[in-house]
């Protein structure tokens with residue numbers, strides 16, 4: 001009998017072996033999706049029109065991102081060599097970290113924050129330094145300043161932050177950039193539209209500032225995977241060495257100008273979310289659920305020890321929300337994306353039923 005072949009599977013790098021698997025709950029989401037901070041309604045109808053006109057040639061050719069980068073740069077008031085389109089902000093983060101982080105470097109990030117900073121930093125040989133926010137989850141400005149060392153290579157700030165919804169001020173960002181001139185300051189403005197304040201106008205003038213933007217949130221194009229990095233041409237040149245020239249696909253490139261041009265749609269959706277956010281805050285206050293002030297399209301809430309049952313009950317009633325209990329300092333906390341007023345009225349009524357069923361009596365008042 002032939003001898004059994006011994007199978008050998010090559011092991012991943014030690015850094016990768018030490019990483020936890022990140023598996024966001026993406027299955028069965030044909031319901032009210034208040035779990036991933038997406039646009040809960042639709043993208044601009046102008047984008048649908050572009051998609052309907054996609055030709056065979058558009059699909060057979062490799063995508064050319066240059067001309068669309070020029071359009072986006074002009075829209076942002078920047079030069080084309082200051083902007084790179086990416087396959088979502090996730091690719092932007094990955095490329096930025098791969099380009100700049102070496103062994104011995106430190107990545108500073110306030111926590112809790114967006115999960116993928118830690119994921120991509122963990123793949124590099126740099127060390128992650130997490131700066132825990134206080135219980136109010138406000139941006140830990142002073143602590144972050146104190147944590148800057150000569151080894152600090154990147155400081156990653158989501159502004160507004162997720163899952164807290166808190167923000168760093170423009171003055172704070174300028175001060176951090178000034179106090180860490182040897183480091184890159186990444187300001188991830190994924191939720192910028194719901195806040196209205198940006199530092200993208202300082203790109204180029206502040207030499208270590210790099211800003212990221214996404215089309216996954218307000219624009220409603222999460223499925224197309226479109227993001228961008230804006231920074232000084234000198235830094236962008238390094239990153240273009242690492243960035244795949246093909247990672248932004250033809251459909252995304254074709255749709256982008258239409259999405260940018262339909263400002264009326266974007267303004268309408270953002271206005272709707274901001275109105276819904278105020279209404280939903282009132283609903284949370286009435287239910288006595290503690291919440292954190294938010295400048296984004298989501299609200300972090302304190303549900304307490306029965307958080308997992310709460311999320312399950314909401315889901316069973318057709319409203320998906322996100323348990324953030326495993327985020328640092330977030331035990332018992334659930335993040336609820338804000339959609340339209342109509343959707344949030346439905347969410348409030350389902351939430352009240354879930355709270356009553358679980359006998360969670362809010363005591364935030």
Ligand SMILES: Cc1ncc(COP(=O)(O)O)c(C=O)c1O
Pocket residue numbers: 036037087088089090091114158159161162188190213214215216222225226227
């Ligand atoms: C702060 C932040 N940045 C980036 C992203 C991801 O953006 P994209 O879909 O463009 O990869 C998210 C998604 O939730 C986020 O919360």
